[in-house]
Amino acid sequence: DTAVSQTPKYLVTQMGNDKSIKCEQNLGHDTMYWYKQDSKKFLKIMFSYNNKELIINETVPNRFSPKSPDKAHLNLHINSLELGDSAVYFCASSQDRVGWEETQYFGPGTRLLVL
Amino acid sequence: KQEVTQIPAALSVPEGENLVLNCSFTDSAIYNLQWFRQDPGKGLTSLLLIQSSQREQTSGRLNASLDKSSGRSTLYIAASQPGDSATYLCAVKGGADGLTFGKGTHLIIQP
Numbered sequence A: 001d002t003a004v005s006q007t008p009k010y011l012v013t014q015m016g017n018d019k020s021i022k023c024e025q026n027l028g029h030d031t032m033y034w035y036k037q038d039s040k041k042f043l044k045i046m047f048s049y050n051n052k053e054l055i056i057n058e059t060v061p062n063r064f065s066p067k068s069p070d071k072a073h074l075n076l077h078i079n080s081l082e083l084g085d086s087a088v089y090f091c092a093s094s095q096d097r098v099g100w101e102e103t104q105y106f107g108p109g110t111r112l113l114v115l
Numbered sequence B: 001k002q003e004v005t006q007i008p009a010a011l012s013v014p015e016g017e018n019l020v021l022n023c024s025f026t027d028s029a030i031y032n033l034q035w036f037r038q039d040p041g042k043g044l045t046s047l048l049l050i051q052s053s054q055r056e057q058t059s060g061r062l063n064a065s066l067d068k069s070s071g072r073s074t075l076y077i078a079a080s081q082p083g084d085s086a087t088y089l090c091a092v093k094g095g096a097d098g099l100t101f102g103k104g105t106h107l108i109i110q111p
Helices: none
Strands: A004-007 A010-013 A019-025 A031-037 A043-049 A054-056 A064-067 A075-078 A087-094 A110-114 B004-007 B010-014 B019-025 B032-038 B044-051 B056-059 B062-067 B072-077 B086-093 B099-101 B105-110
Touching (some): A004 A087, A010 A019, A019 A031, A019 A087, A043 A064, A043 B099, B004 B086, B010 B019, B019 B032, B019 B086, B032 B062, B032 B072, B044 B056, B072 B086
Parallel strands (some): A010 A110
Antiparallel strands (some): A004 A019, A031 A043, A043 A054, A064 A075, A087 A110, B004 B019, B019 B072, B032 B044, B056 B062, B062 B072, B086 B099, B086 B105
8 A cells, every 4th residue: 555645646737727636644643744855855844744734945935835634635736827837746744744763755746737 | 055066976896896886965954765677668666775874785796885964875886797887876755745765876797
């Protein structure tokens, strides 16, 4: 069983569209994250979320919004897609938000291409 | 603001050699440091996690060390194999937000 899964694996869309990426974890973790890996392969945190608090990286445009229907899911909604949004988006989870031992487990990534 | 630097950016060595990958970070107030492996077109696989109070962790042929006060970590790979070819990422956990990553070391092990 896949610990952290994402759908779709690939997403090709037109500029201006609205799209969503889904993430599910079956590890029973309390905290989930979204990361963006740009064309230069640099990974950067976008959101950190548990059922109590959402922490947003200040560089993330408000066109991006995480939605969590339950503890096991954290979906990423993107409005009015722009060319610069093309990247690989990774979902991750960990048991705690702040902890010395917590390992983050990553999904396989969603490759988004905006045309 | 935390910054993580990895040196070298790329490394190519013959099979069987021992090698060291370096990671440095600017803010020593961290909870832990993780080393990941990323294969082309794939997600990240966690290799080792070192808590801030620990000095090193070992898993098979991998050994990671941490010197928090100087803001440095190394990943030692013994007896390298072609299957070790990948990008190795260092990341630190500093607070309630996510990990801060370095840009990675692209490693090629020549058969």
